[in-house]
Amino acid sequence: MAIDNFIPELWAARLLLNMHQALVFAQPGIVNRDYEGEIRDVGDTVRINAIGTVTINDYTKNTDLTAPQELTDAQTTLTINKKKSFNFQVDDVDRMQGIPGAMDGAMREAAFGLANVMDQYLAGLFTDADTANQLGSDGSPYNAPTTSNGLAYENLVDLGRVLDEANVPQANRWLVIPPKYEALLLKDQRFVSFGTVGNLDRLMNRFADASADANPATPAGPVSGLIGRAAGFNIYKSNNVTKNGSVYRIMAGTPEAITVAEQANKVVAYNPEKRFADAVKGLHVWGAKTIRTNCLAVAYVTLS
Numbered sequence: 001m002a003i004d005n006f007i008p009e010l011w012a013a014r015l016l017l018n019m020h021q022a023l024v025f026a027q028p029g030i031v032n033r034d035y036e037g038e039i040r041d042v043g044d045t046v047r048i049n050a051i052g053t054v055t056i057n058d059y060t061k062n063t064d065l066t067a068p069q070e071l072t073d074a075q076t077t078l079t080i081n082k083k084k085s086f087n088f089q090v091d092d093v094d095r096m097q098g099i100p101g102a103m104d105g106a107m108r109e110a111a112f113g114l115a116n117v118m119d120q121y122l123a124g125l126f127t128d129a130d131t132a133n134q135l136g137s138d139g140s141p142y143n144a145p146t147t148s149n150g151l152a153y154e155n156l157v158d159l160g161r162v163l164d165e166a167n168v169p170q171a172n173r174w175l176v177i178p179p180k181y182e183a184l185l186l187k188d189q190r191f192v193s194f195g196t197v198g199n200l201d202r203l204m205n206r207f208a209d210a211s212a213d214a215n216p217a218t219p220a221g222p223v224s225g226l227i228g229r230a231a232g233f234n235i236y237k238s239n240n241v242t243k244n245g246s247v248y249r250i251m252a253g254t255p256e257a258i259t260v261a262e263q264a265n266k267v268v269a270y271n272p273e274k275r276f277a278d279a280v281k282g283l284h285v286w287g288a289k290t291i292r293t294n295c296l297a298v299a300y301v302t303l304s
Contacts, residue, residue, distance in 0.1 A: 018111030024225040024238040025122035026115070026260055030174045030253075031288070035078055036261040046078040046261055048291060080261060080287040084117055086110040089272060089279035103278065114284050116240070118262070121288065123176070123240045125258060126249045126298040128290035133162045136300035138244045144302035145184050151301075152184035153191055156231035159252040159297045166294040168254055175233040175252040178241040180303045182227060191230050250299045257295035262286035 025031070035046040055069050088110065090102045135158060136142030145152035156175065163173065177185075185191040225236040233252060242249050267282040290296060 018108050018115075023115050023119055024176060024236050025119045025240065026262075026288075027224055029172065029234060029255060030176070030236070031122065031258040031260045032255045033260055035259050044080040046080075046287075048076040048078060048259070050074045050076070076289065076291050078259060078261060078287050078289045078291075080263075080285050082118075082121070082286045082288075083283065084114055084285075085281065085283050086113065087279070087281035089275060089277040092276040092278070103280070107280070110280075110282065118260075118286060118288075119238065119240045122258065122260070123238070123242050123251070125288070125290050126242065126251045126296070128257075128293050129251075129253075129296035129298045130166065130293045133166055133294065133297040134300070135159070135162065135298070138247050138249075138300060141247050141300045141302045144304070145181070146304075147184060147187045150188060150190075152181060153188045153230070155250065155299050155301060156233060156235075159250070159299055160232050162297050163252065163254075163295070166297075168295050169256075170232055171254075173233045173252065173254055174236060175250065176225075176236045176238050176241055177250055178239065178243075178248055178303070179237060181241075181248065181250065181301075182237050184303075185230075185235075191228070246302050246304060247300050248303050250301060251296065252298070253296040256292050258288060258290050260286065260288045 035048055037046060057066055059065075088106050090106065135155070142155070142158075143151045145155065159175065160173070164170075225238050226234060227237050228235050241251070263285055267280065269278065269280050271277070272279050
């Protein structure tokens with residue numbers, strides 16, 4: 001690849017596209033990017049404002065209202081403080097010997113590596129869930145699902161219940177499980193019989209209107225790891241679900257819970273001074289924050 005044919009803007013766009021295809025926890029439908037805006041460098045901040053609760057009072061006819069309430073506000077700061085880079089080369093000898101797609105393959109590997117780092121970080125935000133939304137703990141797991149006790153499916157119902165009790169909207173709920181958990185669900189008829197006439201409406205949790213929410217099984221944007229829908233959740237599979245020994249933390253929530261902002265700031269092609277090679281280096285900066293802790297839930301379960 002001649003260095004004068006390298007187009008930085010093209011490679012930067014491809015890098016981000018590859019990342020989005022590989023992500024589970026950071027993809028649309030699980031997190032939001034409402035505050036991404038324009039990120040210029042590490043250390044930039046996005047300030048998120050929220051209005052406090054409005055007090056509701058009794059009204060008595062022919063009686064003056066109470067003094068107007070002074071609304072309070074709260075500000076959350078999303079800091080772009082995560083920074084990762086890559087730097088690799090393709091030797092001219094390899095290029096001349098006709099190794100096909102070496103540069104493109106290397107860029108895909110770099111994209112996957114960056115995506116995996118972000119995914120692992122977001123998977124660790126299960127600790128932000130409100131205490132009332134946590135089923136069990138590392139030291140005292142909620143239960144131990146097996147192929148015979150049916151708890152793998154029942155845990156989905158219980159996670160939906162705690163979100164209901166937290167007044168979390170039912171639209172676009174998600175849940176991420178590890179492969180071991182999926183294997184248990186696939187042996188439960190309540191999961192695998194999804195789509196039959198008798199249980200379609202119950203499992204799909206369909207909406208009556210014709211809006212985007214009418215088909216919550218199809219989140220907007222690229223979908224990676226989506227394995228189905230049950231108990232009101234879009235269910236995703238990921239090897240980045242965190243665990244402590246045999247105790248897995250099964251996260252659930254809505255896209256309103258976590259916000260992410262990212263940018264591939266710089267992708268530069270260059271010729272190493274002491275090598276006959278084409279090299280590429282890149283910088284990726286991002287930040288993530290849980291802004292609605294009540295919109296997250298977690299079940300601690302033991303999987304053998």
